[in-house]
Amino acid sequence: MSLDTPLDATAEARRQIEICNACRYCEGFCAVFPAMTRQKSFADGDLTQLANLCHNCRGCYYSCQYTEPHEFALNIPAALAEVRVQSWERLSRPRALAKVFQTQGVAMAVLAVVALAWFMWALAWLKPAGGAGFYAHLSHTLLVSVFVPVFLLPLVVIAASLRAYWREIGGGRVRLAHLLTALGQAARMTNLSGGHGEGCNFENGDRYTDRRRVFHQLMLYGFLLCFAATASGTLMHYLLDWSAPYGVLTPPKLLGLPGGVMMVIGAVGLAALKLRADPALGAARVWGGEMAFILLLATVALTGLALFAATGTGLVGALLALHLASVMVLFLLMPYSKMVHGFFRLAALVAEAGKPRPVSGGE
């Protein structure tokens, strides 16, 4: 089975999955292996679904009898990672943006500089007459008119991507139970537990550690807290007519401060793990884009915390520009950066929850 001609990523994943499906030793690690036992042959959409179900824990790689130098040359984490990234690129519109930003950390940095320049310009030329706190620098109206489209348009793009995904994988009717199952799995990150609860093989060779799961969940929950902080501020503004700045004992700060700290710890941890992990067991070509995305999240959180710390000082203006620019890039690139993995992963978990439980294949 040596590869004389280069295969495209889907064909290579199919070759590897068909070998896996005749072995099945890895069934206990995650959802991917039980899912593949439903079939003997795999359409492109089946592989897209398996790829998005894979959390890149790498347990199957280190346990595999057929990794190189064996002639079967299996590397399931890398094969599925490539199919996964390609699916995000293929199913987003416009595709070119995804291709650039998934791969190129530099592109993200350039966009950040552009956004920053714009905010500096806005600070200088659109300074409002009145307003308190950072509304003294940029008016509430301006912020809303910029960030509402910046937040909503990418979500529309992602919704269209997920629709295309659902069609490609042949997803069925979604029931509440499927959603709850998927959310439960995402909330506990069960697919990174290794099946034995000791975690995955990400950064320490064939030894299991829970670090990736811990840092990822610090990031996830930190992000959700920060998002809740912003949402609570919005509600307070419109429903209670209670404008920023908010004191320390108000929902935006009570949620945002711990959220920001969690995001910073999560980002530092994830970046450190990524530096130690073997790039050959992932989609190596998007390493730069992924790392830039982690740094972007760290920047969003750090500048947000710094902005709070700098309250009342002369640094607020510059920090505000930095923070808003990084948030803007994060939002704008939701469909085109690693951020999109969360949406696809959840969709894959929902789709899997909607399928019949895998049954035995014979012997």
Add this chain to the structure above:
Amino acid sequence: MTDLSATYDLAVVGGGNAALCAAITAAEAGARVLILEGAPKSYRGGNSRHTRNFRCMHRGPMDPLIGSYEEDEYIHDLMLVTKGKTDESLARLAIRSSEECLPWMKAHGVRFQPSLSGTLSLGRTNAFFLGGGKALVNAYYNTAQDLGVTVLYNAQVRHVHRDGDRISHLEAEIAGQPVTVNARAFVLASGGFQADLDWLARAWGPAARNFLIRGTPYNRGVVLRDMLDQGADSVGDPTQCHAVAIDGRAPQYDGGIVTRLDCVPFSIVVNKHCQRFHDEGEDVWPKRYAIWGRLVAAQPDQVGYALIDAKSIDLFMPSVFPPVKSDTLEGLAEQMGLDPQALRGTVDAFNAACRPGRFHPTELDGVATEGLATPKTNWARPLDTPPFYGYQLRPGVTFTYLGLRVDAHAQVHTAEGPIRNLWAAGEIMAGSILGQGYLAGFGMTIGTVFGRIAGKEAAAHVA
């Protein structure tokens, strides 16, 4: 390069399950241990890499095992497959000790999972390793490393130097350089000789050159040969090996589990002359797969052809290579290098001998042929629904039976008595217990039990 001028307490020859169990046990007892693994790191672990479970006695449910599997039933199962070719006291020792091995394995890093799909029949008797045998091997190497055990890869032992009733040193080649390895005690856990095709051909006959080797290419029996040449007591039939029928397109070595084919009960199997040669439906596949290696080995050119039709293609585990496929029998014959006319004749005769009945793929359904010299006694349905599929079958050797005779302390003997500082564990001595046939997961039981015994005895010897 590790400094070998230091004398280790224990040198373990081999790097699979039995070797690791011995090394870990001895290191925990305080011994300074060296492992000499003949393979490079990427292929470490011998045939343990390819294993997947451990047959374990248990008197009640014991995670992940359900129900109970007591000594009497276990020994009965062993007697059935070996037809009595076993040392019953050693066999009972392995069986009884297996129960305490499971918690020991967990405590040393091995993780288990519920019975794999397609193997529900083993859920009571066999504990499956999460991730398979290589995950077990990885866990043991990590444990050994944490205990300070030194591991050398590409370390091939050429000679075990015997001085009367003691072993004085080993002569090895480490990464191509000759090295003398001194130690105070030695454990041999370097497997059988099944990867040495010349030896197999001498033992079995020239037909063995057409055999595929399912496991590691590194089990060449060098240490076993050396010990036998020095008069070590041997056990097991030197001419026999355990072979199953596997996909004929499998690699020469190391194809492992994926090269199995489970289609035989739903097939007709012919030789290169398109003649059937055995009842394909004799019994359920888990009870019959082990005889087909031998059956195919007895055919001309050591090859068989399993043929099925569209009715049966989804009744068995997926194969690693897709089957040959054709809309006509003649087309299938041509693709597989068989004579279309002859195959047509055999299939027509078979189809005519099939009788109606209620086909049931998972139980003995009694749907049998009538009037054939070689009947098919279950699952006999005419081969008549295109497309037709075919797999080439070849014998795939799993292990050899010839080994070193050991006592209940895993100690190696010569005619003059025990060698005081030499023990053996794993496939190299498994013939003491498994003289014939095979019982799924029992090789790992023997390796674990005797590896631990050898490690304990060796550590006590040097303490």
